[in-house]
Amino acid sequence: MDASAPLLAGPVDIPSVDRLLNAEPLQPLLARYGRSQVTAALRRLLDDYRARAVAGQLLRPALEDAALAQALTATLDDAARPRLRAVYNLTGTVLHTNLGRALLPQEAVAEVARALTAPANLEFDLDSGGRGDRDDLVEDLLCELTGAEAATVVNNNAAAVLLMLNTLAQRREVVVSRGELVEIGGAFRIPDIMQRAGTRLVEIGTTNRTHPHDYAGAIGARTALLMKVHCSNYQITGFTRSVEVDEVVALARPHGLPVVVDLGSGTLVDLRRWGLPGETTVRETIAAGADLVTFSGDKLLGGPQAGLIVGRADLIRKIKKNPLKRALRVGKLTLAALEPVLRLYRAPELLAQTLPTLRLLTRPAAALQAQAQRLCPLLAPALGAEYRIEAAPMFSQIGSGALPLSQVPSHGLRIAAAAGRRAGAGKPLQRLEAALRALPRPVIGRIGEQALWLDLRCLEEDEEAGFVAQWQALRP
Numbered sequence: 001m002d003a004s005a006p007l008l009a010g011p012v013d014i015p016s017v018d019r020l021l022n023a024e025p026l027q028p029l030l031a032r033y034g035r036s037q038v039t040a041a042l043r044r045l046l047d048d049y050r051a052r053a054v055a056g057q058l059l060r061p062a063l064e065d066a067a068l069a070q071a072l073t074a075t076l077d078d079a080a081r082p083r084l085r086a087v088y089n090l091t092g093t094v095l096h097t098n099l100g101r102a103l104l105p106q107e108a109v110a111e112v113a114r115a116l117t118a119p120a121n122l123e124f125d126l127d128s129g130g131r132g133d134r135d136d137l138v139e140d141l142l143c144e145l146t147g148a149e150a151a152t153v154v155n156n157n158a159a160a161v162l163l164m165l166n167t168l169a170q171r172r173e174v175v176v177s178r179g180e181l182v183e184i185g186g187a188f189r190i191p192d193i194m195q196r197a198g199t200r201l202v203e204i205g206t207t208n209r210t211h212p213h214d215y216a217g218a219i220g221a222r223t224a225l226l227m228k229v230h231c232s233n234y235q236i237t238g239f240t241r242s243v244e245v246d247e248v249v250a251l252a253r254p255h256g257l258p259v260v261v262d263l264g265s266g267t268l269v270d271l272r273r274w275g276l277p278g279e280t281t282v283r284e285t286i287a288a289g290a291d292l293v294t295f296s297g298d299k300l301l302g303g304p305q306a307g308l309i310v311g312r313a314d315l316i317r318k319i320k321k322n323p324l325k326r327a328l329r330v331g332k333l334t335l336a337a338l339e340p341v342l343r344l345y346r347a348p349e350l351l352a353q354t355l356p357t358l359r360l361l362t363r364p365a366a367a368l369q370a371q372a373q374r375l376c377p378l379l380a381p382a383l384g385a386e387y388r389i390e391a392a393p394m395f396s397q398i399g400s401g402a403l404p405l406s407q408v409p410s411h412g413l414r415i416a417a418a419a420g421r422r423a424g425a426g427k428p429l430q431r432l433e434a435a436l437r438a439l440p441r442p443v444i445g446r447i448g449e450q451a452l453w454l455d456l457r458c459l460e461e462d463e464e465a466g467f468v469a470q471w472q473a474l475r476p
């Protein structure tokens with residue numbers, strides 16, 4: 001007989017579920033996860049062990065109570081870990097759609113927590129004691145900040161566009177310039193949304209040039225409205241012509257047709273004040289005569305996911321009466337977060353400190369450079385000899401379709417494979433990228449030009465220590 005044979009477990013050695021559930025080492029698990037969950041996980045574990053015992057691949061010590069409790073703890077803890085996890089966004093794209101876009105200020109977080117744990121006057125008028133409208137909670141603020149007469153809020157900007165078109169143009173025609181028939185990431189295409197809204201798209205102009213007479217020529221008996229769409233994620237340059245909102249308004253007025261504008265990101269303040277590239281604000285668009293403007297809550301506005309529609313009171317009233325509004329409305333968490341964010345805009349001179357999106361976008365390149373130089377020597381040891389890390393200038397993007405070609409000077413870390421060093425299998429940069437994603441709080445960068453780039457714009461100073469600490473667990 002082989003000397004190691006007595007250590008191998010056989011099928012008959014597998015302990016019973018009932019006995020184990022009463023065993024001392026499992027009691028903390030029962031208290032934390034409850035009997036049914038622990039029982040199910042235990043059955044799966046023992047089934048697995050039985051199969052391995054039959055195959056002669058299980059050692060006896062694995063069946064001791066303490067060892068079983070430890071294995072169970074690992075599977076139960078793993079199953080209990082949230083699937084939606086915090087990551088470090090070092091992609092350089094501040095408003096990254098796949099990473100959840102805008103980060104909210106603490107005021108908003110506190111209001112959301114309150115709304116989650118106490119009843120609130122969501123649709124209850126505290127003055128009259130009667131039924132209220134949930135839009136009332138933010139409508140005045142939105143009007144104050146945009147100069148619009150009325151406002152309403154839905155789930156996101158895609159919903160805002162859908163609802164606006166369905167309300168005002170069902171079974172009728174909507175005139176849009178060919179150069180503005182955009183596809184935004186995540187399968188939002190203006191022509192598809194128009195079709196789902198039950199409207200007929202009338203394309204005018206060419207990809208690069210649309211003239212006022214194109215709009216004038218398209219207006220007919222079936223026209224419901226003229227629409228302009230922000231070319232969020234691309235720009236047509238060179239021999240171009242587009243028609244500004246005020247010009248479209250001048251063409252629409254004699255026919256009594258509304259002009260609606262999907263601003264996409266939509267900003268409430270002039271970003272040039274902070275040295276950032278300029279975007280037309282919602283207020284300017286309303287002032288130019290737009291009858292309705294739609295924009296997102298979680299792009300440049302820096303709030304929760306939401307779609308905002310502002311503009312003429314009679315049109316907003318119609319929109320609120322559309323049964324689709326009920327299907328697309330926002331929940332109390334959104335409203336609880338949106339109100340304090342909007343309130344911050346009453347003090348625009350403080351926004352670069354109070355609004356996280358703007359705080360990140362305005363972090364000075366010099367501070368980022370100092371941060372990169374500080375981090376470089378702290379991070380190098382865990383990378384080993386296979387990689388070279390250096391502080392490097394790079395460019396951040398605002399993201400989410402705001403100013404796609406405008407880049408914001410930034411600094412960060414550039415990691416390249418050291419020449420001639422091939423310690424592990426596979427491509428070294430891809431391996432490193434995967435190892436960074438496997439950290440307790442995954443680190444997301446980007447690969448390009450034979451390097452992995454970690455833009456530090458979204459790693460604020462108070463997060464630095466935690467970032468460095470977990471880096472030591474890196475195993476590329």
Ligand SMILES: *Cc1c(COP(=O)(O)O)cnc(C)c1O
Nearest residue numbers: 156157158230232264265296401
């Ligand atoms: C981002 C964007 C949308 C979609 O907004 P969501 O809030 O993501 O639904 C629609 N139109 C334009 C022009 C956009 O930039």
